[in-house]
Amino acid sequence: MIHFRNLRRQHGGATAVEFALVAGIFLPLCLGIFDAGLLMWTKGTLQSVAALTARCAAITSPNCTNVQTFAFTNAANWVFAGLMANGNGTETSTTTACASHVSYMEVTLTCQFWGGAVLPPPLNGQTLTVVAAFPMAC
Numbered sequence: 144m145i146h147f148r149n150l151r152r153q154h155g156g157a158t159a160v161e162f163a164l165v166a167g168i169f170l171p172l173c174l175g176i177f178d179a180g181l182l183m184w185t186k187g188t189l190q191s192v193a194a195l196t197a198r199c200a201a202i203t204s205p206n207c208t209n210v211q212t213f214a215f216t217n218a219a220n221w222v223f224a225g226l227m228a229n230g231n232g233t234e235t236s237t238t239t240a241c242a243s244h245v246s247y248m249e250v251t252l253t254c255q256f257w258g259g260a261v262l263p264p265p266l267n268g269q270t271l272t273v274v275a276a277f278p279m280a281c
Protein backbone atom coordinates (compact mmCIF):
# COMPACT_ATOMS: atom_id res chain seq x y z
CA MET A 144 0.00 0.00 0.00
CA ILE A 145 1.30 3.42 -0.96
CA HIS A 146 1.27 5.99 1.80
CA PHE A 147 0.78 9.70 1.22
CA ARG A 148 4.51 10.41 1.65
CA ASN A 149 5.39 7.86 -1.04
CA LEU A 150 2.66 9.18 -3.35
CA ARG A 151 4.37 12.59 -3.57
CA ARG A 152 7.51 10.90 -4.90
CA GLN A 153 5.69 9.04 -7.68
CA HIS A 154 6.00 10.72 -11.10
CA GLY A 155 4.58 7.95 -13.31
CA GLY A 156 1.53 9.89 -14.58
CA ALA A 157 3.25 13.25 -15.08
CA THR A 158 3.78 12.70 -18.79
CA ALA A 159 0.12 11.84 -19.38
CA VAL A 160 -1.03 14.94 -17.49
CA GLU A 161 1.37 17.20 -19.39
CA PHE A 162 0.24 15.72 -22.71
CA ALA A 163 -3.42 16.28 -21.81
CA LEU A 164 -2.75 19.92 -20.94
CA VAL A 165 -0.71 20.63 -24.06
CA ALA A 166 -2.84 18.60 -26.50
CA GLY A 167 -6.01 20.36 -25.34
CA ILE A 168 -4.60 23.63 -26.63
CA PHE A 169 -2.27 22.52 -29.42
CA LEU A 170 -4.63 20.18 -31.32
CA PRO A 171 -7.46 22.72 -31.86
CA LEU A 172 -4.86 25.34 -32.79
CA CYS A 173 -3.36 23.04 -35.45
CA LEU A 174 -6.78 22.12 -36.82
CA GLY A 175 -7.75 25.81 -36.96
CA ILE A 176 -4.59 26.66 -38.91
CA PHE A 177 -5.28 23.78 -41.30
CA ASP A 178 -8.89 24.90 -41.75
CA ALA A 179 -7.85 28.52 -42.44
CA GLY A 180 -5.31 27.30 -44.99
CA LEU A 181 -7.98 25.26 -46.78
CA LEU A 182 -10.26 28.29 -46.79
CA MET A 183 -7.60 30.54 -48.34
CA TRP A 184 -6.61 27.86 -50.88
CA THR A 185 -10.25 27.38 -51.92
CA LYS A 186 -10.80 31.14 -52.27
CA GLY A 187 -7.63 31.46 -54.39
CA THR A 188 -8.78 28.59 -56.59
CA LEU A 189 -12.19 30.19 -57.04
CA GLN A 190 -10.53 33.49 -57.94
CA SER A 191 -8.48 31.75 -60.64
CA VAL A 192 -11.56 29.98 -62.00
CA ALA A 193 -13.48 33.28 -62.06
CA ALA A 194 -10.64 34.96 -63.98
CA LEU A 195 -10.51 32.12 -66.52
CA THR A 196 -14.28 32.19 -66.91
CA ALA A 197 -14.37 35.97 -67.39
CA ARG A 198 -11.65 35.73 -70.03
CA CYS A 199 -13.41 32.88 -71.81
CA ALA A 200 -16.73 34.74 -71.85
CA ALA A 201 -15.14 38.04 -72.94
CA ILE A 202 -13.35 36.59 -75.96
CA THR A 203 -16.40 34.46 -76.84
CA SER A 204 -14.40 31.28 -76.99
CA PRO A 205 -16.10 28.20 -78.45
CA ASN A 206 -15.03 26.28 -75.32
CA CYS A 207 -17.27 28.52 -73.27
CA THR A 208 -20.72 28.46 -74.84
CA ASN A 209 -22.31 28.02 -71.40
CA VAL A 210 -20.46 30.17 -68.86
CA GLN A 211 -21.90 28.44 -65.81
CA THR A 212 -20.95 24.96 -67.07
CA PHE A 213 -17.45 26.20 -67.89
CA ALA A 214 -17.05 27.61 -64.36
CA PHE A 215 -18.36 24.42 -62.71
CA THR A 216 -16.10 22.20 -64.80
CA ASN A 217 -12.99 24.25 -64.01
CA ALA A 218 -13.84 24.52 -60.31
CA ALA A 219 -14.43 20.76 -60.08
CA ASN A 220 -11.10 20.08 -61.80
CA TRP A 221 -9.10 22.47 -59.61
CA VAL A 222 -10.65 21.60 -56.28
CA PHE A 223 -11.21 17.97 -55.31
CA ALA A 224 -13.54 16.18 -57.71
CA GLY A 225 -17.16 16.19 -56.57
CA LEU A 226 -16.81 18.87 -53.92
CA MET A 227 -17.58 21.80 -56.20
CA ALA A 228 -20.84 21.06 -57.96
CA ASN A 229 -24.29 22.50 -58.47
CA GLY A 230 -25.47 20.72 -55.33
CA ASN A 231 -22.88 22.54 -53.23
CA GLY A 232 -24.59 25.89 -53.69
CA THR A 233 -22.15 27.19 -56.31
CA GLU A 234 -23.58 30.07 -58.33
CA THR A 235 -22.17 31.91 -61.32
CA SER A 236 -23.35 35.24 -62.67
CA THR A 237 -22.00 37.35 -65.52
CA THR A 238 -22.51 41.05 -66.14
CA THR A 239 -21.09 43.57 -68.56
CA ALA A 240 -19.70 46.67 -66.88
CA CYS A 241 -18.53 49.87 -68.52
CA ALA A 242 -15.69 52.02 -67.26
CA SER A 243 -14.78 55.02 -69.43
CA HIS A 244 -14.63 53.65 -73.01
CA VAL A 245 -13.88 50.01 -72.19
CA SER A 246 -16.45 47.37 -71.39
CA TYR A 247 -15.67 44.46 -69.09
CA MET A 248 -17.09 40.98 -68.68
CA GLU A 249 -17.53 40.49 -64.96
CA VAL A 250 -17.97 37.03 -63.44
CA THR A 251 -19.05 36.43 -59.85
CA LEU A 252 -18.67 32.99 -58.25
CA THR A 253 -20.35 32.19 -54.94
CA CYS A 254 -20.14 28.88 -53.09
CA GLN A 255 -20.17 27.35 -49.64
CA PHE A 256 -16.79 26.47 -48.12
CA TRP A 257 -16.47 22.72 -48.49
CA GLY A 258 -13.94 22.26 -45.66
CA GLY A 259 -16.73 22.33 -43.10
CA ALA A 260 -17.65 18.81 -44.20
CA VAL A 261 -14.14 17.68 -43.25
CA LEU A 262 -13.26 19.80 -40.22
CA PRO A 263 -15.25 21.13 -37.27
CA PRO A 264 -16.12 24.84 -36.77
CA PRO A 265 -15.25 27.76 -36.79
CA LEU A 266 -14.92 28.17 -40.56
CA ASN A 267 -17.53 25.72 -41.83
CA GLY A 268 -20.59 27.27 -43.42
CA GLN A 269 -18.68 30.28 -44.74
CA THR A 270 -19.88 31.63 -48.08
CA LEU A 271 -17.05 32.47 -50.46
CA THR A 272 -17.62 35.12 -53.13
CA VAL A 273 -15.07 36.11 -55.77
CA VAL A 274 -15.33 38.58 -58.65
CA ALA A 275 -13.16 38.76 -61.77
CA ALA A 276 -13.34 41.06 -64.79
CA PHE A 277 -11.80 40.87 -68.27
CA PRO A 278 -11.89 43.63 -70.93
CA MET A 279 -14.08 42.98 -73.95
CA ALA A 280 -13.47 43.99 -77.53
CA CYS A 281 -15.71 46.83 -78.66
